Amino acid sequence: MELLILPISALAGFLGSILGLGGGIIIVPALTLLFSIDIRYAIAASLISIVATSSGAAASYLKDHLTNLRLAVFLEVGTVVGAVFGFLLASYIDSKMLYIIFALFLFFSALMMFRKRAEHISFTNHPWAEKLSLDSAYPNEKGELVSYKVANVPFALVVMFAAGILSALLGIGSGIFKVLAMDGAMKLPIKVSSATSNFMIGVTAAGSALAYFLRGDVKAEIAAPVALGIILGSYAGAKAMPKIPALRIRQIFVCVLAIVSIQMLLKGFA
């Protein structure tokens, strides 16, 4: 039975790396429902899974020029400030209503993404993107370099700030909001959005993971096989991603969005 942790984690790592999300959506339910692990240990293991997904894929994405390093650092400023702000707000806000509002928002985003068949790439840079050289190029499925520009930079920074607040208030990974903001507002190719989000989520999760680790909530008995499975899965995901058609990634992302919105609705009405 224990051996099952490895393939489940590998699947979470594979999906997480191609979608730019942590593996928490798979890891937490699997550990609590299949292995009857206490939720606190499961959450600690899921934080490790985010770090492992991010680290496992980061090397390949950097090498393949899918991660936009400049953009990742720029947007991370909004996320970490938002997360600190969200932490300070947490005791004053009833998160139940937020769960319902954002479940509906994610569901609406899933619908919008489902309707969007092709990449909507911007042909002009926002002045901030021009100043910080945020535009770049990425290899498409055929291995050809495709240039892209970066639009709506201030709006995306505000969305990242909001994503940081929400992840602190709702206890969810902010990867989903990051990918949505980069894909929808900044009009980046979905692969660049996923890879850049992948880079960012590991950085944000590492602080919390370290706190849980020192507190002793990261149990090696669970976290070690989870991390190992995730590393293997995310490495395979990062290798496969350049060859997967962008439309397929978008379709998988829509399914995950729908699942997360249902999970959030259930929490909101619980």
Place this chain on the structure above:
Amino acid sequence: MTGKIDLSKLELKISYLLRFGVLLSAIFLGVGCINLFTNVGALHALSEYRPQSLLETIEIAKAEGNYFHLASLFGLSLLVALPLVRVALTAYLFLRNREFVLMAMALFVSLVLCFSFFLGIEL
């Protein structure tokens, strides 16, 4: 133009360093997993929450001579350190490229992460 070429070379170096870190951590985690897969029912003990700090866990593993457990813990600590090293290297990369605004942003992110950790804020 020269700046961009330097950046991609440094990016490549960072990616190799990351790959080495992940591989090293995976080796230690793999060794640690032997303990789990040879010790059937090890997960049952985790169905109930029992607070135990990392230092206590290490002391117990040392006393029991459980080197597999110690290897897992080392692999996990290496893994957790990697993203923080990544941001620090990114700041260095921007410094080398004389992109001081982005370097300042990378340092700011590292500082907020450090402060949040010491203040007990979970991001």
